Amino acid sequence: MATATPTQAAPAQRIAAGQKTVTFEIWRGEKGKGEFRAYDAEVSEGMVVLDVIHKIQAEQAPDLAARWNCKAGKCGSCSAEINGMPKLMCMTRLNSLPIDKPVRVEPMKTFPSIRDLVTDVSWNFEVKKKIKKFQPRAPDAPDGTWRMRQADADRVQEFRKCIECFLCQDVCHVLRDHHLHDRFIGPRFFVYSAALEMQPLDTADRLADLRLRDGIGYCNITKCCTKVCPEEIHITDNAIIPLKERVVDEFFDPLGKLFRRFRGE
Amino acid sequence: MPDYQTHEYDVLVIGAGGAGLRAAVEASAAGVRVGLICKSLLGKAHTVMAEGGMAAAMGNVDDRDNWRVHFADTMRGGQYMNNSAMAEIHAKEAPARVRELEAWGALFDRTPDGRILQRNFGGHRYPRLAHVGDRTGLELIRTLQDHTIHQGIEVHMECTVLDLLTDAGRMAGAFAYDRERGRFRLFRAPAVVLATGGVGRAFKITSNSWEYTGDGQSLAYRAGAALMDMEFVQFHPTGMIWPPSVRGILVTEGVRGEGGVLRNSEGRRFMFDDIPENYRSQTADNEEEGWRYTQGDKNARRPPELLTRDHVARCIRREVREGRGSPHGGVFLDIAWIKSRVSGGAGHIRRKLPSMYHQFKQLADIDITETPMEVGPTTHYIMGGIRVDAETQMSDVPGLFAAGECAAGLHGANRLGGNSLSDLVVFGKRAGEYAAAYAKANGAPQVNPDQVDEIGARALEPFNRASGPNPYDIQHQLQDVMQDLVGIVRRQEEMQEALERIDGLKLCAAQVAVPGNREYNPGWHTALDLRNLLTVSEAIALSAIERKESRGAHFREDYPEKSAAAAKFNLTIRQAADGSMALGHQPVVPLTGEQKQIIEEMK
Structure with missing residues (x-):
């Protein structure tokens, strides 16, 4: 002792x-x-x-x-x-x-x-409504519960630390300087989308939305959002870049996609 | 005659923390039109600050746990002043409410076999709190918030209710103003659910956010409902005490659940010095056993740091008063010591208690993996509130429901940590369900335009006065009165003095003047909050004077023992016909035969 x-x-x-x-x-x-x-x-x-x-x-x-x-x-x-x-x-x-x-x-x-x-931060609340909601797979156990490893939860728990202060939105030049609010959802909602896409139980697909509607391509990964995050979420590295990769894999690498599907990945 | 915009709903939910959101989801699922009002932006309610977890006897970590043990723990913690029917419903339904959150996207920490992990907490016999690190409340509110936005519920953010509207004694809606522009809003609804939280802002040192001004309790009181158990205010033993500007900010009980210990200035673990008789058989009698308990040893008993909050808070106060406190008038909470017992100690602490690490690092320049924290009691929670029916959560006013902290009954004289988040979802769901059923069964009530005009005119009075007292001053004075005279240790004369001073402050509050206009004017908002703060303060002081014994969170220096006679009644508060505040006694809800047996078995 x-x-x-x-x-x-x-x-x-x-x-x-x-x-x-x-x-x-x-x-x-x-x-x-x-x-x-x-x-x-x-x-x-x-x-x-x-x-x-x-x-x-x-x-x-x-x-x-x-x-x-x-x-x-x-x-x-x-x-x-x-x-x-x-x-x-x-x-x-x-x-x-x-x-x-x-x-x-x-x-x-x-x-x-x-x-x-x-x-007036109401725009943020409107953006969130458009993102497809969480859709869990069927429960893993007969009592209606799921099983998942802590390691798989960890990755998403980082994103779920977000307190919606919108400082990342404030500092993002796509919104701040270029005002592309109508075609770009901003770092907060990439983190939100990433939390859903990487949720171990989720089955919905948000990649087409991310590419076409949500404007993920506008982000040129300057990491301003990451620098101001009070929760120290690695917004760019852990949320936005993996989402960009998934979008690229889905839409610009059809052979690779077929190959991965074949291998059951 | 003030202008206003009108909204019509079947169910109007006031408050968008855990209870309000859960009620709105349930009412909406029943197919009625639901409006949700919140004083802040959506997702900012006080629920976000809950840290430790939600209690539910799922038995994932220790399969000896079940609803009976949870029921007995809740009743013991509440010193048997609880509404036992609510305690039973809560213990039985909490596991389903937790699992449902997972189905809506909540990501709880996991056991090694992949189920929801549960942690130890004060007063709970087995590891029972489903949690997400030390930010469980954020997970709860975000899950419900994100679920709500796909349910077609209309949300009115930054909107504050001035008064409820009644039609021949039953609920008719609410009259409110939006904070942003200061415009009035009339909400017509046959069923209203109050989920407005607590009263902490009536005290100087509190863990509560500015929203906690006793709105729901006061609205219900003015609409004719009874309040109950208002003397039972919980002082959480561990709030930050230094630097002064952070005084009161919560330090989660989870620190002690993970092995943190309390020491006085002599380095002594003083919690071993005073273990109450009814907890002796469940409490470790040596440090080693206590440590083993926190690390999951099922054969070990819990360390005395995990005794109920009321007891721990009084022990801390005793150490400070007897000169064994820390430099800034608290005691030491040490989690750093566990580095000698777990591998990768500092990293382990940061992973288990990330918000606490962050909070002390940023606000106090203290690294909790190296240095003990200084902590002391902080006003945290009110067990009392609006008296409701256990099954339906309806108050005495037909059509008026209440759930969560603003309702009374579940927690009795003292709430166990972790029983609040589960309370929110168990009784939030019930309130939403029964409010929807009530709305379907009862037609639209009439709104009395004179009542609306009167409420609107009164709200604008502070602008009509050229000069008058500053609303912030009155709030600060009230906070001093409640902190000093109706706080953690209470005495007859001091509370009488408090009542007199509250009377004086009521007169001042009726004379406040605010400059500026109605658009986002915090001075005006504060002036309007005063009425509710004064109402709940008076109710607390009156009830605390009447309860001439010490029980649970209510401690009387002049009556330091429990009284068998006082154990038989709960105190109620109502508005009398002449507008004064009237006290009443009501018998404690009798235990059923099965409940008696459970309590006997678990002694």
């Missing part, structure tokens, strides 16, 4: 000595029209950006619009761009930012602005 005495928690990087004032430049406005406004806030050790937003709401700007829910990085509500980087406000600690300069907080740019930091 280990009986090590607990050591005192390593002190977090201190914000100067005790309290300090930090300037936040927050985008205020409606439907894309607005401006940055500066707010000074007293901050203390361990605070995250969302704490400062709450403090400003309570003390200076009660109508400052911001979405949030869990404040623990689990729900994906408080996505914003902090000093130009797409992040969750609840998981961005002030000591990870250069707080001697003003901290700039603005809404995600890829989605229409509603008010202040809140954007």
Whole structure:
């Protein structure tokens, strides 16, 4: 039995000595029209950006619009761009930012602005509806249950960590710069499709949709989405590239496909 | 007269966490028109934060498990204040609800032979929690959410209900506003399912999200339904305590299930110092046996860290009060020590507890594979809520149903970890099923336009005042009152003081002013939440004063023992004719002969 005495928690990087004032430049406005406004806030050790937003709401700007829910990085509500980087406000600690300069907080740019930091992300919910639902094979056991190996579950469990913060959608240039929302579903829904395609029990085929309707060919694997994922899902390597390979195998390699079918793969 | 848009449904579900989604799926499957309202975006409800798992006696890991053991565990954990009919239904139906989630795409962790893996948790005799690492709630909500979108259910996101509508005493619908634009919405429906969750935001230190403002309990109360067991508020023993801004964020019980131990500043495993009599025969009396239990040894008994949450929370409080706490006023939760017992220790911890690893690394700069965590109690769950019928989940108001945390009965005086997620799907399904049946059997009720106008006008009052108290201030003051005076250890005088201060805050809340307009205005939203927060706070304080004993999660310093007389009744709360809050006693649901026998056998 280990009986090590607990050591005192390593002190977090201190914000100067005790309290300090930090300037936040927050985008205020409606439907894309607005401006940055500066707010000074007293901050203390361990605070995250969302704490400062709450403090400003309570003390200076009660109508400052911001979405949030869990404040623990689990729900994906408080996505914003902090000093130009797409992040969750609840998981961005002030000591990870250069707080001697003003901290700039603005809404995600890829989605229409509603008010202040809140954007209209409803497009994402519409996209999801179009993707074929999960269709399990017949149960493996007489009691109606299935059997699967943990190793096979692991691959998909990575994708199912997604908290739908839509930061990957925000940063994807196909959406952000080229606005191809009508023919490209974005990284979130490639991860979602991959989770279904690789689900050990699933029998549906989404490859034709991915190629023709969902625009997987537009992704040129710059990995911007992977870099901003707060759940550290390897979006490009583990979801998008394998899906691209499956699409290529299905549609551009008919001999290989026949061969594989013959071998029962 | 405020403008509003009208929607008509057969069943209106309010709340889109596990219970609401499951109710909507079931009602829709019954072929009725279903509307689903959620305060946030779809998929963000508080269910996403559930970590450890869902309890269901499937017996995949230990075949000695069955519904009888689960029933007995739930009743013991609830100190026999539970509605035993609900506890029996729950224990019997949970396995089918878990398997059904798998058929809808949920991917649970697996046993070596490929079945759904189950883990140990506090108060459960056998490994019983189906889980996905430490993000089971996310898996549950995403599975239900993705299933729901193919069912033709209309979802109204970021929409908050102001009041329920009644027609001659039965349900007629709800009046709401959308947060985005601040427009009013009238929902006409003969059957309404409340699935709005808990009340944690009435307290300062809580693991709950902002949505937990007691909406369902208060809506039902104002519509004439009874609340029950409101004194039973669960303080989870392990919340983060440092740095201050993360205080209250949950540290899953799964840490202890995987072998994590609690120590005080002297390095002592203090949980061995106080093991309650009714758990003694099931609890390890040495550290080695406790460790073997966490590693799946069927002959070992569980370590005292896995005693029920109420007990663990009070032991932590005792250590802190007696000067053996950690530097920031908690105790140490150590999972790093298991590196000496399992191969690839640090990797093992990261794999078993990925969210916890991530959470401490990111928010506290602590690597839990190296350093013990500092933890302390946090307001987590309310066992009490809307009184419902065990079979149908209907409240006292015809057509009004409730499921999940906002309903009372299943958990009694204290909830076992893992029994919440299973509660959501077992009783969410039942509420949806019976709400659909009720809607089919009963015609469309009338909506009273005067009632609607009055609700709308009241909601707009904060904009009409040139000046008044700040709604955030009132919320913070209330949180201090509840935390300090009606918290984990309670005393008569303090709770009386709390009631007086709540009365004062009610007056302030009626005078709040908010600047700006109706479009996505959090100041206004907070002002409107106050009424519900104050209602549930008063109900909690009144009930806690009335229960003059210590039982389960309710601990009275002035009445530290259980009372046989108080074991015979549950407390109810209703709105009296004069608008005041009235307490009542009702006999605890008697056990059936079979239930008595099960409890006797499992003692």
